[in-house]
Amino acid sequence: MEKLYIIKIGGNIIDDEEKLSFFLQDFAKLKEKKILVHGGGKLATQMADKMNIPQQMIQGRRITDSETLRIVTMVYAGYINKNIVAQLQSFNCNALGLTGADGNAIQGHKRTHSTIDYGFVGDIEFVNIDLLQQFLMQNISIVFAPIIHDKAGLLLNTNADTIAQEIGKALSNSFETSIIYTFEKKGVLMDANNEDSVIEIIDINTYNILKEKEVIFEGMIPKLENAFTALTGGVKKVIIGKAEKLSELISGTAGTQIIND
Amino acid sequence: MEKLYIIKIGGNIIDDEEKLSFFLQDFAKLKEKKILVHGGGKLATQMADKMNIPQQMIQGRRITDSETLRIVTMVYAGYINKNIVAQLQSFNCNALGLTGADGNAIQGHKRTHSTIDYGFVGDIEFVNIDLLQQFLMQNISIVFAPIIHDKAGLLLNTNADTIAQEIGKALSNSFETSIIYTFEKKGVLMDANNEDSVIEIIDINTYNILKEKEVIFEGMIPKLENAFTALTGGVKKVIIGKAEKLSELISGTAGTQIIND
Numbered sequence: 001m002e003k004l005y006i007i008k009i010g011g012n013i014i015d016d017e018e019k020l021s022f023f024l025q026d027f028a029k030l031k032e033k034k035i036l037v038h039g040g041g042k043l044a045t046q047m048a049d050k051m052n053i054p055q056q057m058i059q060g061r062r063i064t065d066s067e068t069l070r071i072v073t074m075v076y077a078g079y080i081n082k083n084i085v086a087q088l089q090s091f092n093c094n095a096l097g098l099t100g101a102d103g104n105a106i107q108g109h110k111r112t113h114s115t116i117d118y119g120f121v122g123d124i125e126f127v128n129i130d131l132l133q134q135f136l137m138q139n140i141s142i143v144f145a146p147i148i149h150d151k152a153g154l155l156l157n158t159n160a161d162t163i164a165q166e167i168g169k170a171l172s173n174s175f176e177t178s179i180i181y182t183f184e185k186k187g188v189l190m191d192a193n194n195e196d197s198v199i200e201i202i203d204i205n206t207y208n209i210l211k212e213k214e215v216i217f218e219g220m221i222p223k224l225e226n227a228f229t230a231l232t233g234g235v236k237k238v239i240i241g242k243a244e245k246l247s248e249l250i251s252g253t254a255g256t257q258i259i260n261d
Numbered sequence: 262m263e264k265l266y267i268i269k270i271g272g273n274i275i276d277d278e279e280k281l282s283f284f285l286q287d288f289a290k291l292k293e294k295k296i297l298v299h300g301g302g303k304l305a306t307q308m309a310d311k312m313n314i315p316q317q318m319i320q321g322r323r324i325t326d327s328e329t330l331r332i333v334t335m336v337y338a339g340y341i342n343k344n345i346v347a348q349l350q351s352f353n354c355n356a357l358g359l360t361g362a363d364g365n366a367i368q369g370h371k372r373t374h375s376t377i378d379y380g381f382v383g384d385i386e387f388v389n390i391d392l393l394q395q396f397l398m399q400n401i402s403i404v405f406a407p408i409i410h411d412k413a414g415l416l417l418n419t420n421a422d423t424i425a426q427e428i429g430k431a432l433s434n435s436f437e438t439s440i441i442y443t444f445e446k447k448g449v450l451m452d453a454n455n456e457d458s459v460i461e462i463i464d465i466n467t468y469n470i471l472k473e474k475e476v477i478f479e480g481m482i483p484k485l486e487n488a489f490t491a492l493t494g495g496v497k498k499v500i501i502g503k504a505e506k507l508s509e510l511i512s513g514t515a516g517t518q519i520i521n522d
Contacts, residue, residue: 047312050311050312051308051311051312070340073339073340073343073344074335074336074339074340075335075339076339077338077339077342077343078334078335078336078337078338078339078340078342078343079331079334079335079339081338081339082334082338082339082360082362082363082408082416083334083416085360085362085363086362086410086414086415086416087414089362089365089410089412089414090412090413090414094364094365095362095363095364096359096363096364097360097362097363098357099343099346099358101343101346101347101350101356101358102343102346102356102357102358103355103356103357103401104350104355134395134399138395140364147343149346149347149350151350151351152351153347153348153350153351154347155343155344155347
């Protein structure tokens with residue numbers, strides 16, 4: 001099977017113009033099929049502040065009300081997505097930006113919860129495999145903004161890590177799929193205060209031990225749970241590390257590899 | 262040859278939620294291949310006001326400075342484009358939104374002028390016929406935001422009427438192409454104050470006479486020049502009228518038809 005890389009970048013790269021440009025040059029150089037999934041960044045919050053739209057928080061989670069959804073749609077699907085696409089085109093990577101609504105690429109429903117109303121947040125039901133395959137076979141690199149739709153006219157804010165995972169699972173029958181989750185650290189660390197304590201490989205047994213010993217904690221837990229879900233769903237390899245080291249992450253000389261056995 | 266309709270809508274429809282929804286239902290019902298090109302609307306100006314970004318005007322023309330480009334990218338390519346796509350999907354029209362940067366759909370260059378700096382405004386050089394044909398053959402209806410790119414990383418604001426014209430010319434060898442320019446009036450009027458004085462058909466001779474007699478003046482002149490350029494470039498038919506009457510415009514029972522002989 002042909003190789004496919006699904007690479008997720010977050011705010012730490014998106015908010016830094018120079019870092020983003022270097023990352024996109026590295027991404028453009030990848031010869032294999034590739035999909036980029038981007039999150040948001042500070043711009044959406046800055047916009048909301050400038051427009052005096054208060055950010056609602058319930059139990060520590062940001063709520064996507066209708067005004068926030070409007071800003072998120074503008075910033076993620078408009079500004080960030082189209083600037084990434086235009087830059088990739090300048091590096092001779094034939095990129096094309098999508099939300100889940102475009103070509104019905106990713107369909108889902110508004111999240112329901114017995115006590116919390118998360119607002120316009122979507123859970124994924126369906127990935128349009130045919131559409132994504134057609135793009136990839138034409139050597140088009142898809143750039144996903146973290147917005148899906150419900151096929152009833154609603155756009156919905158969705159976590160970019162989850163989008164990468166769901167796309168990865170959906171395409172794993174057609175491609176030898178790797179997911180690369182990039183973030184601000186070099187990988188999963190044995191010691192959170194020591195950037196050089198990257199754990200090279202984590203399987204499910206190691207994960208359970210590290211979680212029990214609280215070496216892995218807080219934000220790292222959902223990231224790794226996400227990785228194991230992807231692997232169980234057919235994804236071949238998940239790699240976690242710094243976006244600045246993209247080629248090393250792919251060659252296995254940097255970052256943490258999450259494996260299934 | 263198969264028929265293709267390229268339909269342009271402007272601010273008078275985009276700014277009216279109910280009218281937009283009715284229009285999109287009519288658009289979704291069209292059985293033929295179809296492309297929608299949308300302009301902006303009041304939202305971009307409202308956003309600029311809210312964020313205290315002054316609108317620069319030179320000789321009566323709005324200048325797209327870098328802050329304005331940012332807003333235009335957010336509002337046109339993000340908010341308006343994705344809401345139109347999501348609505349069309351809900352009406353079972355498989356829509357997919359593009360700027361010129363996506364898949365290198367429309368490439369151009371920053372406008373140069375000996376005395377006026379228009380800022381980030383683009384003139385079209387190239388339409389990616391293969392890409393658009395592939396979408397149309399998959400029964401995907403493209404929704405274009407009025408933004409192109411220069412293949413060197415710059416996004417550029419571009420007139421939606423011109424985008425419709427250039428796409429029309431580019432696709433006229435592959436499809437029997439009609440362009441429908443919608444605006445706030447029923448068509449080209451003999452008497453600007455009488456909405457029922459629609460001129461049914463205008464050819465180039467009639468146009469020259471009507472222009473000389475100043476029946477056609479001001480904003481109508483560039484619209485009609487645009488129409489004749491499209492016809493000379495191979496477009497079969499150009500129709501001008503109200504978006505609310507889409508099916509009548511297409512069947513020839515409303516609006517003004519511009520023809521080449």
